[in-house]
Amino acid sequence: MSPKSIRVCLSPALLPFHELDDTIAVVIDIFRATSSMCYGLANGAQAIIPVEELDECLSYQSNGHLLAAERDGQVVTGFDFGNSPFSYTKEKVAGKTVVLTTTNGTRAIKRCAGASAVVIGSFLNISTLSNWLKTQPQHILLVCAGWKNHFNLEDTVFAGALVHRLKTRDMELDDAAYAAESLYLEARSDLPTYLGKASHSKRMQHLHIAQDIAFCLQEDQVSVIPILKGRELVRLTLPHLLQ
C-alpha cells in the first residue's frame, strides 16, 4: 500500500486550492512549532491544543493547562513559554496539556481540518512519520506553514525530504513536490549552511536561538507522530503506528 499522490502546499494561503478529501495533511513548521510538538508529545505531554489567537489560548488558563504563545519568534509576555523545543522537556510537560498559539504553525493546522487526518512532521520524527505514511492509501498533502503566508526554505526543504522518502514510480507528484525534492537534494549534505540563508534563520539570529535551530535539524530524535483528534494533538497509537 502506498499513497496515491504527493503534493506540497507551499503556503497556508494556497490551501484553498488544494483538495483535502481522502488526503492526509502533514503540517510542517520546522522552526519551531512542529518540532516542539513532536518533542513535547515524545516527552509525555498528554496533549497539545493548537489555537489561533492569544485570547483563545488565555481562555484555557483555569483548566490548569500550560499556556504557550509565540509571536514574531518571541514568547508573548504573560505566557508560560513559546515554541522553543527546550520548553517541551520531560520535566516541563510530562502529564500536562499544552495550549499553544504560534505565528504560522498552529494556524496551518486549523486550516487543514477538512483532511482525512492531520499529522505533524519535523526532522525529529521523520523516519517514524515516513514509515507510517508509506502504509497509508490516501493522498498526501505536505503543508508548509511558511512565514506569514510567505514561502520559506526550511519547511519546503523538509517537505522535499519526505517526498524523497515516499515517492514511487507510480505516484503522482505536483510541481511543488518536484521542486521541494530538488531543494532537499541540494541542501541535505549541509542543512545548517543551506538554511542559514533563509529569512527565518536570519530573523532567528537576532533572537539568539541558534541552539533551537540546531536542535530542530536533527533527524530521528523521537518516534511519535502527533495527530489531530478533535481539537487536540495526541500521539498516534498502534495499530496505526508501525515503527
Next chain:
Amino acid sequence: MSPKSIRVCLSPALLPFHELDDTIAVVIDIFRATSSMCYGLANGAQAIIPVEELDECLSYQSNGHLLAAERDGQVVTGFDFGNSPFSYTKEKVAGKTVVLTTTNGTRAIKRCAGASAVVIGSFLNISTLSNWLKTQPQHILLVCAGWKNHFNLEDTVFAGALVHRLKTRDMELDDAAYAAESLYLEARSDLPTYLGKASHSKRMQHLHIAQDIAFCLQEDQVSVIPILKGRELVRLTLPHLLQ
C-alpha cells in the same frame, strides 16, 4: 544603480502578501502567455491588451482588434487564436492590437496594477529585460503566473534565471528567490528535460504543442520589453531601454 531587493511571488494568490510600492513587477507565464507577448510586440504588434474574462475580450470585437483567448491550454472556440507564439508572427500581428485573455498570465498582470511598473518576462527577452532591470533602482518582484493559483516549475525556474543574473552581494533576496535560483541552477544544463516533469508540460503533451514548448525555452530571440501603460502592453522605449 541596482534594484534594492528581489523577491519571487510563486503564485498570483500570494500577491496580497507582497508589497508593490516602489517595486517593478515582472510577470512570468513561460508556457505560453508572456513568451507570446514578447514575440508579438517584437513582431510589430501595436499593443496587446490583457483582459481577465472572455466577455471582456469579445467586447473589443467592433474595434477591429485581433481577439485571442486561451482556456486550459486550448484556443477558445470563436476566437482568432490563443496563446501559441506561432500565432504572433509578423504576418499576423504587425500593426495590429491583440486583445488576449489566458488562464493564468493575463490575470496575474491585472493583479500587479499597484506596482511602479509592470513588465513582461520570458526566456525570449531575458537579456534585454535583465540588462534594463539592472539600471532601475526599485525593488523587483518576480510574479509567477503558475497554473490556476498553483506553483509551477517553468515560471519559477525562469524567475531563478533572473535572480541569478540580477543579484548582487548587497541585495536582499527572499526565501523564494533563493529557492528559484537553486532550481534554475539545477535545471539550466538541460531545461527541456528538467521541465519535462512539470505538470504543465504533461498537460501540454496532450495538446501536441511540443514545438511551442521548445520555442518558449529559447533565450534572447527578441530585444523588446513589454510594459503596461494604462490597460495596454506596449514596447518599452528609449531612453529607458538600454540594450
